Amino acid sequence: MTELPNATERKMGLVIDLDTCVGCHACVISCKGWNTENYGAPLSDQNPYGGDPSGTFLNRVHSYEVQPAEGHAQLIHFPKSCLHCEDAPCVTVCPTGASYKRAEDGIVLVNEDHCIGCGLCAWSCPYGARELDLAEGVMKKCTLCVDRIYNENLPEVDRIPSCVRTCPAGARHFGDLGDPDSDVSQLVAERGGMDLMPEMGTKPVNKYLPPRPKDTIEEEIDILAPLLAPVAEEPQGFMGWLDKALDKLPGGAN
């Protein structure tokens, strides 16, 4: 049924560190690989070697430039996948009951045998977390690698989502965000983890850790400072004469 559970026993989800992500897209590729070969319909590509390739992905990495009022612009890599919202609008809009949120761990899943591919759940998701697979005609979304995290056939170290296992920078963390003592919850508390589009009222489980402020080194004096004499602000000698002479030519100084 598409009624949301009142509460879930656990709130399994991801914590994504925007300070650490290097934008390598390894999580995107490992996600596509795992989820094409395992749970549900494969993630198809259309025209993959042609002029206009496109395909289904459950995780995509954007890059944003943030220009503060003062100082340098900062580039932030931004992985985005399903946030497994507590008030998931994609579940309640589903006309068939194919979309559901699990009461035991809060994972939002699609029953691909019941999905009619109407696309309304993707319309209701503010994050673009759901994509209709054009080959299969059903909705695909992040399963939080439900076929890995409880899979006793895998070594224990692999029982985490594929994207988390793959991330070479350690920018992705997996755990129970409903337990305040869990590592992920403590990380969120410590680093001021945030929700995306909180005004949408979706109450996302996944959290994003904001980039740390840039270091400031103005107070420190390097021991080599006296040897690295500052470059003259005003040109002197021949360069000074040339600068002034050129300024006087028609066209003036800029």
Next chain:
Amino acid sequence: MHPAPSVIIFTTLSGLGFGLLFFLGLGQPAATGTVAFVFYAIAYGLACGGLLASTFHLGRPERAWRAFTQWKTSWLSREGVCAVAALIIMGLYALGAVFLDSDWTLLGWIGAALSLATVFTTSMIYTQLKTVPRWNMALTPAMFLAFSLAGGALLAGAESVAPWLLAIAGALQLAYWAKGDKALERSGTNLGTATGLGDRGAVRAFEPPHTGSNYLLREFVHLVGRKHAQKLRMIAFTLGFALPLLLILTPVQGFVIKHVFAALAVLSHLAGVAASRWLFFAQAEHVVGLYYGKR
């Protein structure tokens, strides 16, 4: 939003069809026999044609029956249930009118209420979406209902109410455009809240996740149609409301010329509503476009 022809055809035709069923259910016109048959054939043709068109955009149309099960939470499911209930009840009422020369008033009223409820549930599919601020307002269901009633009145030949309903529908259309143009800004959602980085400075989409297109961009970011939006609004308003109003208010004599004018009014209204519906989708901004630096 991508203006899919199937959805535009569906909302335009079925809105008109259920509007006509509403008036037929209320006994307007109080036709029986062959005349009633023609009226019901038109109403069912429009309503069913629209519903059929809506299944064309499904990825798995063969499972469409499952869409009747989740009426507790889903407006799309409620729409399916209402539409089928309205068509069955009005079908029984039509049997009475066409073959038995009888008017089962109560059944007609229930059918009329269900017909309007169908249009309302259709509009709520769009209205409920917080992700599309231009749709997420009370004017959306008001507009859908007004269009359906105005079109229904035109088709049913309800001369006394049709001009009023057309005027109301036209006014609601203008109000919807005026309010809708400010909806995204008023929602407070921007790239800053989408990324959570807005309080650090001005956020700009630097590099998209992929060089090609994808489902999200095709479905939710539609920029081409917005170019001629102002012209299309003029066309939609003129054809949808101004011209039909003029046509039905023009005093003409004679059975044939009157029916020609009425038919022209209906066709003009249909074209206008279709243009308006195209804009309803093409101009709607889904917030996911923000992640791609688009709207």
